[in-house]
Amino acid sequence: MGRRQTMQEKYKQQMKAYRKKRMKVDNTPFLPPDGNVYVMNSLDPTKEIKIEVLKTHTKQHREVITSLACPVCGNPMTWDSKWEAFICVKHGEKAIYEIVNKG
Ligand SMILES: [Zn+2]
Numbered sequence: 001m002g003r004r005q006t007m008q009e010k011y012k013q014q015m016k017a018y019r020k021k022r023m024k025v026d027n028t029p030f031l032p033p034d035g036n037v038y039v040m041n042s043l044d045p046t047k048e049i050k051i052e053v054l055k056t057h058t059k060q061h062r063e064v065i066t067s068l069a070c071p072v073c074g075n076p077m078t079w080d081s082k083w084e085a086f087i088c089v090k091h092g093e094k095a096i097y098e099i100v101n102k103g
Helices: 002-023
Strands: 037-042 044-051 053-059 062-069 076-080 085-088 095-099
Touching: 037 062, 044 076
Parallel strands: none
Antiparallel strands: 037 044, 037 095, 053 062, 062 076, 076 085, 085 095
């Protein structure tokens, strides 16, 4: 009986932790271990562009991308969680760069 209760408690705790984690979901992309970030212009998704990482920050022991340099104008772009992309509005047309997931 005692053992069963502990298992149940453990499960409850895990669920609680899981829910807490899910609420905190932030879809900002992580920096790949090799540090190479590739993006794709959503208007021209055939081309992969290697992009310069300007800034990262550490979150939950992982490196998160704070800003990337726009491949066209070089201005820093930050993550837009609504678009799930890095967006540049500094070189005329709005450019939306999606992160290419390599593996
Ligand atoms: Zn730009």
